Amino acid sequence: MPLLTIEKVINGGYGLTKTDEGKIVLIPGTLPGEEIQTTIHQDKKGYATGKIKKIVTAHDGRITPPCPYIRNCGGCNLQHATAELQLEIKEAIVKESLTRSGKPELAKASALIQAPIASPQDFFYRQRIRLHIDEYGRMGFRQHQSHDIIAIKKCLLASPQINEVLTALEEHEEHGEICQLASQLELILNPATEQVQLVYLLKRKSRPADTNRAKRLGEKIASVDCIYFIGENFPLQSAYCKTPEEGKVLSLDYKPQALAGKKISMQWEVNGFCQVNIKQNVQMIETVLAFADIRDEESVLDLFCGMGNFSIPLACQAKAVTGFEGQGSAIRSAKKNALNNGLDNCSFYQKPVHKACAELIADKRVYDCVIIDPPRQGAPELAGQLAKLCQKRLIYISCDPATLTRDLAELSKQGFQIKKIQPIDMFPQTYHIENVVLLEPCPQ
Numbered sequence: 001m002p003l004l005t006i007e008k009v010i011n012g013g014y015g016l017t018k019t020d021e022g023k024i025v026l027i028p029g030t031l032p033g034e035e036i037q038t039t040i041h042q043d044k045k046g047y048a049t050g051k052i053k054k055i056v057t058a059h060d061g062r063i064t065p066p067c068p069y070i071r072n073c074g075g076c077n078l079q080h081a082t083a084e085l086q087l088e089i090k091e092a093i094v095k096e097s098l099t100r101s102g103k104p105e106l107a108k109a110s111a112l113i114q115a116p117i118a119s120p121q122d123f124f125y126r127q128r129i130r131l132h133i134d135e136y137g138r139m140g141f142r143q144h145q146s147h148d149i150i151a152i153k154k155c156l157l158a159s160p161q162i163n164e165v166l167t168a169l170e171e172h173e174e175h176g177e178i179c180q181l182a183s184q185l186e187l188i189l190n191p192a193t194e195q196v197q198l199v200y201l202l203k204r205k206s207r208p209a210d211t212n213r214a215k216r217l218g219e220k221i222a223s224v225d226c227i228y229f230i231g232e233n234f235p236l237q238s239a240y241c242k243t244p245e246e247g248k249v250l251s252l253d254y255k256p257q258a259l260a261g262k263k264i265s266m267q268w269e270v271n272g273f274c275q276v277n278i279k280q281n282v283q284m285i286e287t288v289l290a291f292a293d294i295r296d297e298e299s300v301l302d303l304f305c306g307m308g309n310f311s312i313p314l315a316c317q318a319k320a321v322t323g324f325e326g327q328g329s330a331i332r333s334a335k336k337n338a339l340n341n342g343l344d345n346c347s348f349y350q351k352p353v354h355k356a357c358a359e360l361i362a363d364k365r366v367y368d369c370v371i372i373d374p375p376r377q378g379a380p381e382l383a384g385q386l387a388k389l390c391q392k393r394l395i396y397i398s399c400d401p402a403t404l405t406r407d408l409a410e411l412s413k414q415g416f417q418i419k420k421i422q423p424i425d426m427f428p429q430t431y432h433i434e435n436v437v438l439l440e441p442c443p444q
């Protein structure tokens with residue numbers, strides 16, 4: 001195969017190039033402008049995937065990835081680029097997604113994309129990781145595009161405390177015995193105490209002997225404060241807890257600049273949703289507060305509110321905040337977070353967002369500002385409802401440029417105009433990029 005020149009890196013982290021016949025070839029591990037000798041891995045109808053045989057001309061921003069598992073793991077698809085180049089690539093991915101949408105209003109809006117906000121940490125930023133366990137009890141990440149497990153001793157994205165516990169677990173037979181019963185292990189750092197909680201996903205219901213093993217294991221590792229079992233057919237069970245009262249919640253205090261340094265105290269449950277890059281989450285909250293620009297007489301609706309990540313700081317400025325979320329544990333935490341922060345202007349409800357929006361519209365409710373932070377698949381079907389509910393400012397938070405572009409097209413059909421787009425790098429070393437978008441309804 002002749003030399004191929006990489007045109008760009010696309011959403012998914014692949015370098016894209018074309019053969020002389022015009023066929024698209026996607027090659028992982030490559031960077032824009034690089035000349036690559038390739039072997040074809042899979043030849044499909046519309047495109048092929050390739051593997052690097054030799055890098056003939058490397059990008060100036062290419063570096064040697066520090067992770068020893070990089071060849072097989074597939075989780076960190078940009079680790080071979082400098083931090084600056086990663087941000088350039090991510091910004092280009094967002095821009096390309098809007099310009100290639102075929103919608104003139106989105107292409108025009110691509111000029112509004114601001115430089116991505118870099119993560120305070122390039123490595124060791126994850127507050128939790130989930131490892132798979134195979135039939136032999138080996139623990140690690142799934143190999144790229146495969147069910148095989150790459151056994152790992154360390155993950156450079158996970159917090160140092162999680163890595164210490166990973167090393168310690170290997171030394172204890174109780175962990176090996178529990179792994180024989182488990183298909184996954186989640187390690188979760190409590191940012192407030194710097195202790196780690198373990199959640200084993202068991203293949204069968206836990207028995208008293210399993211709980212005893214967990215207790216022995218917990219007592220042997222000083223930095224583990226709780227061990228839980230969960231199964232497909234049974235809910236989260238505490239098997240060991242050093243501090244029974246505080247054990248089930250994780251917590252964090254921070255002081256957003258936008259609130260003049262007022263302290264916000266957040267708690268969430270071990271199985272509740274929480275942004276994984278805790279320090280970068282604070283910068284995302286600052287962005288949402290700046291875009292929302294709330295006056296004290298204004299009302300806010302927070303859809304997919306989780307444990308009140310945005311609702312609580314917004315409630316410090318707004319007249320009232322209403323949040324909807326599907327996860328019961330997240331809503332429990334959101335209500336506690338309002339109480340703990342001395343806020344009596346928040347209402348949180350566990351309800352599917354689509355149902356909640358329909359009911360609010362039937363009640364003729366409207367809000368000055370609406371925040372929407374859906375899961376990866378986005379929420380295009382909500383665009384019409386958002387047009388009825390939102391009076392002044394809509395803030396759309398998305399972790400996938402492709403579904404964001406589709407949803408922005410739906411929102412612009414409903415009369416919303418894009419005002420600002422702020423990419424935020426929540427996941428350094430990977431192609432993933434979060435975006436906070438400010439939209440306003442067109443004046444009638």
Ligand SMILES: C[S@@+](CC[C@H](N)C(=O)[O-])C[C@H]1O[C@@H](n2cnc3c(N)ncnc32)[C@H](O)[C@@H]1O
Nearest residue numbers: 273304305306309325326327352353373374375
């Ligand atoms: C990307 S998270 C955002 C959570 C929160 N805004 C935060 O920053 O922590 C999406 C949330 O949507 C919730 N969710 C997913 N589908 C839902 C639905 N149909 N109705 C209500 N909540 C849903 C999930 O439980 C999760 O908490």
